[in-house]
Amino acid sequence: MATTMGVTKYLDSPADEDAVIVQVLKKQGAVPFVKTNVPQTLLSIGCSNPVFGKTLNPFDPTRSPGGSSGGEAALIKGGGSVLGFGSDVGGSVRVPAHFCGICGFKPTGRRISDRGLLKGSPGMQGVISSPGVMARDVDSLALGMKALLVPDMFLLDPQVVPIPFRQETYEDKKPMRIGYFTSLRFCPPTPSMGRAVIMAKEALKKAGHTLVAFDPPDEFRAFIDLTSRLITADNGRTVSTMWLDDEVIDEYLEGQIRVWTMPHYLRKIQGFLLKPFWPRVARSFSHRLIGSVYDLWQRLAEREKYVEQFLDELKKKNLDLLLCPAFGAPACKPEHAGKIMAAAAYTSLFNLLNFPAGVVPVTMVTEEDDRMLDDWRGYGNDAFDKFIKETTKGAVGLPVAVQCVGLPWQEERCLRLMKEVETLCSLG
Numbered sequence: 001m002a003t004t005m006g007v008t009k010y011l012d013s014p015a016d017e018d019a020v021i022v023q024v025l026k027k028q029g030a031v032p033f034v035k036t037n038v039p040q041t042l043l044s045i046g047c048s049n050p051v052f053g054k055t056l057n058p059f060d061p062t063r064s065p066g067g068s069s070g071g072e073a074a075l076i077k078g079g080g081s082v083l084g085f086g087s088d089v090g091g092s093v094r095v096p097a098h099f100c101g102i103c104g105f106k107p108t109g110r111r112i113s114d115r116g117l118l119k120g121s122p123g124m125q126g127v128i129s130s131p132g133v134m135a136r137d138v139d140s141l142a143l144g145m146k147a148l149l150v151p152d153m154f155l156l157d158p159q160v161v162p163i164p165f166r167q168e169t170y171e172d173k174k175p176m177r178i179g180y181f182t183s184l185r186f187c188p189p190t191p192s193m194g195r196a197v198i199m200a201k202e203a204l205k206k207a208g209h210t211l212v213a214f215d216p217p218d219e220f221r222a223f224i225d226l227t228s229r230l231i232t233a234d235n236g237r238t239v240s241t242m243w244l245d246d247e248v249i250d251e252y253l254e255g256q257i258r259v260w261t262m263p264h265y266l267r268k269i270q271g272f273l274l275k276p277f278w279p280r281v282a283r284s285f286s287h288r289l290i291g292s293v294y295d296l297w298q299r300l301a302e303r304e305k306y307v308e309q310f311l312d313e314l315k316k317k318n319l320d321l322l323l324c325p326a327f328g329a330p331a332c333k334p335e336h337a338g339k340i341m342a343a344a345a346y347t348s349l350f351n352l353l354n355f356p357a358g359v360v361p362v363t364m365v366t367e368e369d370d371r372m373l374d375d376w377r378g379y380g381n382d383a384f385d386k387f388i389k390e391t392t393k394g395a396v397g398l399p400v401a402v403q404c405v406g407l408p409w410q411e412e413r414c415l416r417l418m419k420e421v422e423t424l425c426s427l428g
């Protein structure tokens with residue numbers, strides 16, 4: 001069956017052989033039976049394309065299941081499958097899992113193989129993509145990882161680090177020391193998202209774990225100077241030539257593609273005009289594009305420094321685990337997917353750092369969360385905040401997840417924290 005990414009030119013191009021992760025699972029008796037819907041190009045947190053149409057959220061058909069692996073999350077939530085896979089370069093496994101009330105986990109890049117998988121941005125460096133796992137509970141995620149981390153995969157793809165699944169770490173019962181934050185200054189979350197972290201934090205504390213406040217360093221540098229610049233380093237050329245050339249562009253992707261492909265001088269003008277009113281939006285739009293190979297190398301070196309800085313901050317507090325919001329808001333409306341990208345700062349941060357991270361549903365949006373949203377101003381009531389607020393209004397009853405994060409290659413420890421959160425805050 002062809003992997004189309006929602007573009008017609010790939011409708012008749014089925015792959016010659018299965019991807020490594022499919023081969024490995026088939027050998028163990030798994031039956032891959034369906035490919036599910038994604039947004040055109042994969043580079044979106046929504047889930048619609050002109051080939052297969054729009055996937056709806058299982059909790060509320062006026063909302064999106066999230067993206068890019070939104071079809072998979074909706075199917076699993078609806079009971080149509082027990083395990084699913086997607087790729088995650090900014091949140092594509094974790095955002096739909098959060099929007100649909102299931103669990104999703106993105107390992108460190110190259111812990112599991114991406115050989116044979118189609119990528120939205122092949123060659124893009126700096127923000128690390130990894131295949132991830134989705135399921136209704138954390139034990140199923142762990143089982144999925146365990147099934148993949150076997151000699152067959154290490155043989156079929158010698159580029160992955162050959163560490164088998166460490167069951168003893170996953171099942172460890174020692175108390176944990178966990179850092180937490182409820183908000184990023186760059187994009188404060190809507191009320192239910194921060195409340196979910198506090199709920200999980202209190203439950204973990206009551207269960208005997210140590211919770212320590214943690215402040216992610218230099219946020220604007222991370223999101224604008226690094227993540228945004230590195231993801232759009234080609235000025236959207238890969239997306240516009242490789243995928244969208246001669247294609248009908250999905251109605252919900254059009255605006256985002258316009259921003260990603262906007263020439264430098266227009267970005268500058270836009271940034272200059274917006275600065276007095278909406279400084280954050282201005283800064284997000286007007287960052288300098290990568291202009292040369294030298295420039296790209298500088299940026300990649302800066303990313304390395306940022307990772308070291310982040311690790312140093314964790315070390316200072318003797319932390320190897322974090323608890324934080326899964327995203328800036330609960331499930332959005334399809335038309336807002338391209339307009340609330342700043343809310344993906346919570347997930348994309350761990351692609352920039354290349355840390356394993358996963359989400360677990362812990363609560364639902366309440367009437368009180370909805371009332372509190374009326375006074376919510378986000379960063380400063382700018383355009384990003386207005387879209388987030390508009391899309392979140394009336395989200396009562398939608399699932400809300402928290403995100404658990406580990407150090408590179410410590411997938412089992414991260415899953416262990418996820419399991420503890422699930423046990424303590426189960427939605428039932």
Ligand SMILES: CCCCCCCC/C=C\CCCCCCCC(=O)NCC(=O)O
Nearest residue numbers: 042043044087088089090091092120284342
């Ligand atoms: C308009 C500027 C907003 C600035 C926000 C900066 C912070 C977040 C930056 C980037 C997030 C990019 C997310 C892109 C969606 C990625 C979806 C995904 O993971 N796709 C999977 C894949 O391509 O394999």
